[in-house]
Amino acid sequence: MAEEIESVWTRPKRGRRREQPALSQEQIVGAAIKLLDADGLDALSMRKLGAELGAVATAVYWHVANKDELLELVVDQVYGEFEVPVITEASQWRDGATATASSLRGIIRRHPWLAATLADVGVTFIGPNLMKVSDRLLALYETAGFPPIEADQASKTVIGFVLGVAGNEAATLTKLARTGETVEQWLAKSMPAAERAAQDHPRMRALYAAYADHDWSTADDDTFTYGLERILDGLELRLAQLT
Incomplete structure (x- = not known):
């Protein structure tokens, strides 16, 4: 045994x-x-x-x-701060998944150490709040139309994306907090060197030029929303295959 x-x-x-x-x-x-x-x-x-x-x-x-x-x-x-909506119809799953991802992202941004700590905790996800959240996530994706194992895989795919993106955001926020700089101040200092380094790389030069007038105050939200929407698009295609 x-x-x-x-x-x-x-x-x-x-x-x-x-x-x-x-x-x-x-x-x-x-x-x-x-x-x-x-x-x-x-x-x-x-x-x-x-x-x-x-x-x-x-x-x-x-x-x-x-x-x-x-x-x-x-x-x-x-x-215990993780909010997972209860849905009753399959048509509600995408809004529920989006709300869930946004909730976890907010937690990681409030507690920047969390993403790294989850790796230390390992597979011991048996605390009462963790079990409640896991059960509700399964319910959300099963109501969407996924069988149990695929519901678990779909949930983990979304959570993995959130951990990666929000973990990077949290690391940046932590660094900026220590220096006392804003994102705009940090970019003003770092972009000249980045642009010089990109001189022999035409696509990077073009990318920096495209971002020249970008509103950096919404950059993190835009990137997060783009990635999450593409993942949910893929899951939606998979649901269509299951029906």
């Missing part, structure tokens, strides 16, 4: 002790999210978390055995 995966959700809960810890799990998770939002994944440590809470690290370890367990709790908490 295979050994069960180690997870904060599967290990036995510690029994009560005479003096219960002063910290609650909710306090620990909230403080961890605050640290992650401010400083990113690499800056989070159990010692730093204890300092943020005004407690020694051992008080944190009463609730979580290690950083991996803490990340499971943190990711599940953030997934």
Whole structure:
């Protein structure tokens, strides 16, 4: 019999002790999210978390055995912000998928560390919020007309796109926040060098010229919408094949 995966959700809960810890799990998770939002994944440590809470690290370890367990709790908490609409008719699936993608994108932009953290959590997607979101996503794509496995694949295709695009957006936003620059200021500094580097590459020169009068305040939204629409176009063609 295979050994069960180690997870904060599967290990036995510690029994009560005479003096219960002063910290609650909710306090620990909230403080961890605050640290992650401010400083990113690499800056989070159990010692730093204890300092943020005004407690020694051992008080944190009463609730979580290690950083991996803490990340499971943190990711599940953030997934509580994930809004997946309930649809009742197949014709509603595309609007539902768009709303779902936009919700996840917003979460990643608010919590820039999330995309990288999902890779660390791995396959341990068994927290209550994660399970609820996964079930609702399956319901959305099954109502659209996909059989169960294809519903899972369609959902993962859209989510993978969002993680990639929004993860890059979040990295840029984090960098700009650290420098205090706006996108326009960063472009003003970087474009002259980029244009010189493109002198021997005619298509890149043409691309930069095409973008010369582009409204960069909407660039991220435009790129996200374009990519998402093309993916949903493909899924719509697949649905037509299934009917």
